[in-house]
Amino acid sequence: MSAVLTKDLIYEILSVVEEIPEGKVASYGQIAKLIGRDKNARLVGKVLSISGYYGKYPCHRVVNHAGRLAPHFPEQKNLLLKENVEFKDSLHVNMKKCRWDC
Template identity: 70%
Template sequence: MKKIMNEQLIYEILSVVEEIPKGKVATYGQIASLIGRDKNARLVGKVLSQAEFYGRYPCHRVVNHAGRLAPGWQEQRFLLLEEGVSFKDENHVDMKENQWDC
């Protein structure tokens, strides 16, 4: 089986994440689509969970398709609120108002 994750793929994903503007969010699927891997949203999540090993990236701006925050990452909500992102409830970003239109 061919290795799916390599350094080039990791940096492709992280370079897209770096482009998400302050006050906006993108979805894992949206990022996967932008790098030409429509069906690899989970792979994007895996890369982002290890992003700290590659530098500083605004991974807090990535949520699931429904706007749900990453489970267990309490700081994500605080970081998004600081940037002016609005929420539907405690754990869901208002995607209509805040999704990155790339």
Template identity: 70%
Template structure:
């Protein structure tokens, strides 16, 4: 793929993110698998970090494999809580309860 992101790949990832229902979360790895790129969870994270350049997508609904929010995304937890997503005492989303079953 080289050093630049392919626009088709960006929109493929963002179209999957757009399908995550309100009140649910998906992991970067889950999005990677759904786009046929099982080992590219970091690539998904990179794409989501630039999503504002491609439109408005519910990127706040994507967390890491442990349910942690992105450190640089200050409003992510607040937005998830507004959708009814609860956090465990350790600050992570309970993936057993809130992970998108796609």
């Protein structure tokens, strides 16, 4: 299935991101699965990179499957630390403790 980036798809992804509770994180793949597009984790990342055009969303709560922070989002770690998200090391969230169970 080809992933065509439409406003409906963008808002579908952002509505899931909006549901991630403070102090929890979700992976790109987890969000893709929640919208029924299991193989579109990169698409989720693309949408998050342009999310500022669509409003204010807690995109800092999205990490890769291993808990690694986004490389081009320097504020992400501080935003997560303010929410008491636990880290395994300087670049990885502790996914066992902080993954959003949805």
